[in-house]
Amino acid sequence: MTSPDLREKWSAARVRAAHQAPYLATALLSLDPVMVTGTSGELRRFPTDPGWHVYVGIEELARQSVQEVAFWLVHQVTHLLRAHARRYPGGVLEPQREEQHTWNLATDAEINDDLPPDLPPEPATPARLGLPDGWTAEQYWHALRENQPYPPIAPGDCGSGCDGLPRAWDHDLPPAISPTTARLTALDTARRIRERLNAQDDVPAGWRRWADQLLEPSVNWRHHLSAKVRHGLTQAAGRVDYTYRRPSRRAAALPGVVLPSLRQALPSVTVLIDTSGSITETMLARALAEVTGVLGAVGIGRRLLTVITCDARAYRPQTLTRISDLHLDGGGGTDLRAGFAAALATRPPPDLIVAITDGRTPWPHHPPRTRVIVALLDPAGRAPEWAETVRVGGAS
Ligand SMILES: [Zn+2]
Structure with a gap:
């Protein structure tokens, strides 16, 4: 079990994340932490699963600062809100590590296209991949696959919340929130973004595009x-x-009939x-x-x-x-x-x-x-x- 110090650190990180991105507050509160011990660096990104569990490695929570944990919470809840697991374009029957890694980079680039430059050195940004800002994960995915080898970026894993494929640390738990609630949370988040824009508050351009797409879908x-x-x-x-x-x-009694x-x-x-x-x-x-x-x-x-x-x-x-x-x-x-x-x-x-x-x-x-x-x-x-x-x- 976790010490009171670590629990407090977790809460502080979540509050900090909600403070940084107030429109994500509901989504952040929906994340259900699952404390995990004895893993090496695998959990350094605080990976999620599609059921809105976030896997909190006790060692990682102890090692990283509140600021770093808050960064990853915003990052991971973005994978979930943008339904990256459902959008995964790679093979699911015979998962390829290479495909999963490329999708992880592509979705990270979609998330990080408008973050301040002082973000941790690990996750991919369009600039680090040599690609333009403002693309969708699917566009980054195709560009990365056409332009291999792409610039070396430290492999990191955002978990099954990114591609829907199971991980060793995933627990077999019922979803923390149902797919319907997840959808409503996304719509609620999009509406909060719109409200802030109407009030002339600053919202990153990537979130603005996402809210527009969700509230006025142009999909056929x-x-x-x-x-x-x-x-x-x-x-x-x-x-x-x-x-x-x-x-x-x-x-059986009437063979051939x-x-x-x-x-x-x-x-x-x-x-x-x-x-x-x-x-x-x-x-x-x-x-x-x-x-x-x-x-x-x-x-x-x-x-x-x-x-x-x-x-x-x-x-x-x-x-x-x-x-x-x-x-x-x-x-x-x-x-x-x-x-x-x-x-x-x-x-x-x-x-x-x-x-x-x-x-x-x-x-x-x-x-x-x-x-x-x-x-x-x-x-x-x-x-x-x-x-x-x-x-x-x-x-x-
Ligand atoms: Zn990620």
């Missing part, structure tokens, strides 16, 4: 939504197919539309057009597509010939649970539910047996963890 949501819906359909179809391939128990329990070749889909007053019709129309476009392209015709509109209650299920035939009943308060209940009450229940909503609704407490994709129209809205979520927004 149509592409994401289309990919998720296609994947959901494949999964649903695969599940049906699986029941066909698995021999039924009676088949296949007894499928196949219900249908194509999955059926219910689109659940939140028609509460808070939804803007333009966004709704765009999301709906996208969903029906994907469904049409894979051959889900009107017979297999049901639309249920829902505000505080669910309206009569509609099967549509044309999208223009849709009646957008509703306009009151929101309770999508009524819509889920109505969707699951149809016989047979749908194989896939696509819910289009701003997320300002209560959600069913338990995941339905049917796969659910949420097209979220408001970046601050909430979707449950059991659903696949696509944030629909921006001009793209």
